[in-house]
Amino acid sequence: MISGENSVSRPVVRSDVLLGQIDSLASVGLDSSGGRTRLALSESDKAGRDMVVRWMEEAGLEVRMDRIGNLFGILRGADGGLGNALMIGSHIDTVIHAGPYDGCYGVLSGLAVLRAFREAGVVPPRPLVVAAFTNEEGVRFQPDMLGSLVAVGGMPLGEALDITDGKGCTVGEALAAIGCSGGEEPGFLLPSGYLELHVEQGPRLDAEKKRIGVVEGVQGISWWRITIEGKANHAGTTPTKLRHDAGYAAALVSVFLRGLSLSAGTTLATVGTIDFEPGAVNVIPSKAVFTVDLRDPDGEKLTEAEKRLAAFLEKTAFEEGVGIxxxxxxxxxxxxxxxxxxQAVEETAASKGLSSMRLVSGAGHDAQMMARVCRTAMIFVPSAGGISHSPEEHTSGEDLAAGVEVLLGVVLRVLGF
Amino acid sequence: MISGENSVSRPVVRSDVLLGQIDSLASVGLDSSGGRTRLALSESDKAGRDMVVRWMEEAGLEVRMDRIGNLFGILRGADGGLGNALMIGSHIDTVIHAGPYDGCYGVLSGLAVLRAFREAGVVPPRPLVVAAFTNEEGVRFQPDMLGSLVAVGGMPLGEALDITDGKGCTVGEALAAIGCSGGEEPGFLLPSGYLELHVEQGPRLDAEKKRIGVVEGVQGISWWRITIEGKANHAGTTPTKLRHDAGYAAALVSVFLRGLSLSAGTTLATVGTIDFEPGAVNVIPSKAVFTVDLRDPDGEKLTEAEKRLAAFLEKTAFEEGVGIxxxxxxxxxxxxxxxxxxQAVEETAASKGLSSMRLVSGAGHDAQMMARVCRTAMIFVPSAGGISHSPEEHTSGEDLAAGVEVLLGVVLRVLGF
Structure with missing residues (x-):
């Protein structure tokens, strides 16, 4: 399989270059919190994209972009076509005040693997592609994982382009504003295999002192926006039993969800946002609007959690005299x-003497979209203390290097080297 | 006591004029919610003040204003001085989307009583004063009841003028901007008696079908801003038992306060405002900031409630691993x-054949400040359904007329008629 005109050797990843690129990309959109903010399709996202495109070009890759802004660096294989590609991807958009690794590590590791092939003078038997998908985080535009969702045909392009952010700007307008409405139709490059390397964003590898997470799947996600309508009234004159307090009802839901999580075992529940109206110290809230994030690796248990939440909302509406x-x-x-x-991930880790454990991803990833159309797997490396979506997100250089070694090893194994 | 050169009769309140003035003032700052917003020292507050000053002048009163913007309409007594005055007051600033009666009813009823004396040609034995105090509601500037607090010497003028609103504008700047920094020193006119007529802002009179509330006092108030600092983390990957969820801890406090209210009997507790940081669907809140409004007619029970809250916060900080x-x-x-x-209020109501009940005000009123310096009482009329601080606040014209009849009756009784 090793071919090419000039000197040819086995591809080797230069982790120093990878770590340097991670640092450089992490400086784009850096703010005084020590975190960086590159919301999808913002000016700072554009600056990050430009940096990655330059690195793709320097690595001799062919750069393509589709109409939802997904970015691809392509190393053509022996047959010169785009069929039967092996894709390595993730995203470079971030949450607000993000850490340096979430998504970026996966994209730049993919780039490092393709660069390793180029530098070794190895023409792969199948095309190798590194992908950076649009709006994985879902902070600016919902749903999250939008670029990969559209790429695999999970949402029509037109519908995606019409999604608006909190200020009324559409995805289509945002793409045009930063010149990222590419020339390709989404799905023009559907691979036959997909790999994604990512920091765990959870504490398990760190707690178990394992170097590599062998990701068996992604848990199910269910997001809700719940609106409780009570009755505004004077905080000093309304007897407790006559209150229809939307804020108190919201608190009951939050406490219920904690109990649900603990009793269900694998279910996770989070109330991440909340707003009261009218929002005055001495007025009983007439309205509470909050979100619920439910997750479970088991689809039936997720559905069960949704049902239990719905039943609790009904009970609370009745007992508190509020509309929900x-x-x-x-x-x-x-x-x-x-x-x-x-299994290839697990064996590769073992072959390199790296300890590993199997786990299910708690976070959503572009890999779960790609899994709809091709063979997919993910590789995790430890996150110190499990901290994620925070400037304090941290993974050691040694662990980052180990992860990309495993990624390259799996790619070589898949390609039959 | 009936004196004067021209025809003289017993003072009679013209409730039709009073109700018309209430309607007119209620139209100032009216918005599409059906409520009106005249935050203290705003342009719309100024428009309301101008209307009231014009009515005071039309009633032949001497108009004075002090440096905190408190407005006085004076009917001098037989001795021509300002000593030993009987004051009737309240406020005309409003909350956001307010009803028509809160405060305005008391000021305009005081004006109606003084007008009754003028129209009857009766010179009172002591000066009669109608007062409209600045910033009773406390929505724009905290604390509430600011004008009366400063008038009775409860806060130095300089300190009050430096209080800022949410946009950084000081009370002093706001007074100057609407030309309401008056020429008198606060406290230039301290009465020897003070009466305030107000809608109940609570459901008791309405529920008990009583026409007049004989207010024995005002319950104690304790407002807190509580900040919980947890740890932001990924909603999908952080096991429940490893969470330090500031939002969940805030919910626990809200639920605890409900239990405290129910067990303590007379204590009321309200969480009226809340904010989460960072405020994303899939991020565990690192911070929750919320307010607690505690009230009790009994000072010792209020202190007990504060202690129980403090103990619960300490317990929650320990159990949830958060800072509070x-x-x-x-x-x-x-x-x-x-x-x-x-007792004079109670007897006057009875003499007019109006049913009454004694109660303690749940809301704060300027009367509680005046009670620091002179004999004070309040009269309540029913609020339909107890609704207050809402466009739906309602009291019938019949009840409004009955209230001002009692007010006039108490004034006549106090003056020895």
Whole structure:
């Protein structure tokens, strides 16, 4: 399989270059919090994209972009076509005050692997592609994982382009504003295999002192926006038993969800946002609007959690004399990754003497979208203390280097080297 | 006591004029919610003040204003001085989307009583004063009841003028901007008696079908701003038992306060405002900031409630692994009104065939500040359904007329008619 005109050797990743690129990209959008903010399709996202495109070009890759802004660096294979590609991807958009690794590590590691092939003078038997998908985080535009969702045909392009951010700007307008409405139709490059290397964003590898996470799948996600309508009234004159306090009802839901999580075992529940109206110290809240993020690796348990939440909302509405409505924002079924590819990750880690453990991803990833169309797996490296979506996110250089070694090893194994 | 050169008769309130003036003032700052917003020292507050000043002048009163913007309409007594005055007051500033009666009813009823004396040609034996105090509601500037607090010497003028609103504008700047920094020193006119007529802002009179509330005092108020500092982390990957969720801890406090209210009997507790940081669907809140409004007619029970809250915060900080700090925003001890004046209210209602009940005000009123310096009482009329601080606040014209009849009756009784 090793071919080419000039000197040819086995591809080797230069982790020093990878770590340097991670640092450089992490400086784009850096703010005084010590974190960086590159919300999808913002000016700072554009600056990050430009940096990655330059590195793709320097690595001799062919750069393509589709109409939802997904960015691809392509190393053509022996047959010169785009069929049967092996793709390595993730995202470079961030949350607010993000850490340096979430997404970026996966994209730049993919780039490092392709660069290793180029530098070794190895023409792969199949095309190798590094992908950076648009709006994975979902902070500016919902749903999250939008670019990969559209790429695999999970949402029509037109519908995606019409999604608005909090200020009324559409995805289409945002793409145009930063010149990232690419020339390709989404899905023009659907691979036959997909790998994603990512920091764990959870504490398990760190707690178990394992170097590599062998990701078997992604848990299901269910996002809700819940609106409770009570009755505004004077805080000093309304007897407790006559209150219809939307804020208190919201607190009951939050406490209920904690109990649900603890009793269900694997279910996670989070109330991440809340707003009261009218929002005065001495007025009983007439309205509380909050979000609920439910997750479970088991689709049936996720559905069960949704049912228990719905029943509790009904009970609370009755008992507190408030109106409760809920809007389903996001629903992703749990995803099970390709059994053979997962096994390849596990064996590769073992072959390199790296300890590993199997786990299910708690966070959503572009990999779960790609799993709809091709064999997919993910590789995790430890996150110190499990901290994620925070400037304090941290993974050691040694662990980052180990992760990309495993990624390259899996790629070589898949390609038959 | 009936004197004067021209025809003289017993003062009679013209409730049709009063109700018309209430309607006119209620139209100032009206918005599409059906409520009106005249935050203290705003342009719309100024428009309301101008209307009231014009009515004071039309009634032949001498108009004075002090340096904190408190407005006085004076009907001099037989001796021509300002000593030993009987004052009737309240406020005309409003909350956001307010009803028509809160405060305005008391000021305009005082004006109606003084007008009754003028129209009857009766020179009172002591000066009669109608007062409209600045910033009673405390929505724009804290603390509430600011004008009356400064008038009775409870806060130095300089300190009050330096209080800022949410946009950094000081009371002094706001007074100057609307030309309401008056020529008198606060406290230039301290009366020897004070009466305030107000809608109940609570459901008791309406529920008990009583026409007049004989207010024995005002419950104590304790306002807190509580800040909980947890740890931001990924909603999908952080096991429940490893969370330090500031939002969940805030919910626990809200639920605890409900239990405290129910077990303590007379204590009321309200969480009226809340904010989460960072405020994303899939991020565990690192910070929750919320307010607590505690009230009790009994000072010792209020202190007990504060202690129980503090103990619960300490327990929650320990159990949830979060930091909790609390800032005391406002503390007013319960106030007991003058026994004889309260009895005069009760007897006057009975003499007019109006049913009454004794109660303690749940809301704060300027009367509680005036009670620091003179004999004070309040009269309540029913609020339909107890609704207050809302466009739906309602009291029937019949009840409004009955209230001002009692007010005039008490004034005549106090003056020895």
């Amino acid at each position: 409505s809920s809007e389903h924002l996001v629903r992703f079924e749990p995803v099970v990754f390709d059994r053979e590819l997962v | 700090s609390s800032e005391h925003l406002v503390r007013f001890e319960p106030v007991v009104f003058d026994r004889e004046l309260v």
